[in-house]
Amino acid sequence: MKKVSVIGAGSWGTAIAFVLAENGHDCLLWARRQEQVDEINNEHTNEAYLKGITLPSNLTATTNLQRAAEHSDVIVIGVPSKGIRSICQDLAQYIDEPKLIAHISKGIEPDTHKRISEMIEEELTAEKIRDIVVLSGPSHAEEVVLRHPTTVTAAAAQAQSAKEIQDLFMNQYFRVYTNDDVVGVEIGAALKNVIALGAGISDGLGYGDNAKAALITRGLTEISRLGIQMGANPLTFSGLTGLGDLIVTCTSVHSRNWRAGNMLGKGQNLDEVTKNMGMVIEGVRTTKAAYQLAQKYNVSMPITEALYKVLFEDIAPKEAVDQLMTRMKKQEVDDVFGSLFE
Numbered sequence: 001m002k003k004v005s006v007i008g009a010g011s012w013g014t015a016i017a018f019v020l021a022e023n024g025h026d027c028l029l030w031a032r033r034q035e036q037v038d039e040i041n042n043e044h045t046n047e048a049y050l051k052g053i054t055l056p057s058n059l060t061a062t063t064n065l066q067r068a069a070e071h072s073d074v075i076v077i078g079v080p081s082k083g084i085r086s087i088c089q090d091l092a093q094y095i096d097e098p099k100l101i102a103h104i105s106k107g108i109e110p111d112t113h114k115r116i117s118e119m120i121e122e123e124l125t126a127e128k129i130r131d132i133v134v135l136s137g138p139s140h141a142e143e144v145v146l147r148h149p150t151t152v153t154a155a156a157a158q159a160q161s162a163k164e165i166q167d168l169f170m171n172q173y174f175r176v177y178t179n180d181d182v183v184g185v186e187i188g189a190a191l192k193n194v195i196a197l198g199a200g201i202s203d204g205l206g207y208g209d210n211a212k213a214a215l216i217t218r219g220l221t222e223i224s225r226l227g228i229q230m231g232a233n234p235l236t237f238s239g240l241t242g243l244g245d246l247i248v249t250c251t252s253v254h255s256r257n258w259r260a261g262n263m264l265g266k267g268q269n270l271d272e273v274t275k276n277m278g279m280v281i282e283g284v285r286t287t288k289a290a291y292q293l294a295q296k297y298n299v300s301m302p303i304t305e306a307l308y309k310v311l312f313e314d315i316a317p318k319e320a321v322d323q324l325m326t327r328m329k330k331q332e333v334d335d336v337f338g339s340l341f342e
Contacts, residue, residue: 003025004076005076013076017055018053023168023171028062034063074099074165074168075101081108081119092125095128103133108191111289137240152169183227184237188236188246190289190290191227191304196255197258198261200259200263200264223237223242230293260283269314287304
């Protein structure tokens with residue numbers, strides 16, 4: 001049995017804590033709101049995020065961040081990307097010796113273009129971090145807590161750190177592979193939310209399976225193209241955190257990014273969608289960052305550019321699709337793999 005702290009009691013943070021507790025670990029889940037903590041501790045539920053699910057009785061929650069930080073040598077951070085810096089700043093004051101930090105967040109910071117692990121490293125500083133591990137893959141929280149077979153990847157610079165996280169989480173329904181490509185895993189995890197917005201828009205417009213299949217395929221090309229320029233291993237994008245995560249996020253009603261895109265395709269504006277969702281839509285924030293990165297690295301990302309125009313320049317979704325379909329003619333294979341050989 002290991003002691004593990006999970007920071008963030010949203011759907012995914014709770015699901016991760018669910019797996020840890022079921023594996024027999026002493027898992028402490030941190031949440032901001034006392035009423036949520038009381039519900040988890042007394043009712044063993046978290047209805048706002050995982051309806052109808054009974055949580056393990058050995059899973060406990062707290063609003064005391066100091067207690068969570070001091071509880072274990074392994075801390076899993078699961079807050080939205082926009083909250084990464086502030087939560088790490090708060091954690092830093094309670095960490096006295098290096099800890100293994102894992103994160104389950106997905107996104108890229110606009111303007112700075114920092115990945116999640118880079119933000120964590122900047123805010124916690126090296127002397128408080130033993131290593132940083134990214135846990136990511138095609139994994140809807142709603143299915144994990146039903147114990148449906150799920151497979152993810154733990155990525156870290158040090159192989160032993162990835163294996164440590166693998167050992168904590170592995171069980172008969174939650175399988176974990178290891179990888180050393182932190183850049184590729186984080187880029188795939190973040191940018192799939194951008195493409196999922198596009199898939200939702202396509203479905204909202206009623207365009208069907210042909211259009212969505214093309215969007216997913218060409219979306220993977222854009223993710224790979226940018227990731228390679230940023231130093232990622234090209235093979236990562238054909239794996240769980242690339243193609244796998246992209247498929248599940250673009251095709252499932254569990255995906256909040258797909259749902260948000262679907263509302264946009266049906267005519268709602270971004271403010272209306274954000275209000276109706278009631279949860280963070282990571283793809284919106286990441287679209288801005290991805291658009292900036294495409295310019296920075298001079299990488300062609302037409303789907304990302306079209307989504308940026310829909311979200312931030314008030315271009316109608318149908319007009320954006322028309323612009324994509326009438327772009328200059330290209331040869332597919334060279335377009336996909338050309339950057340590998342430049």
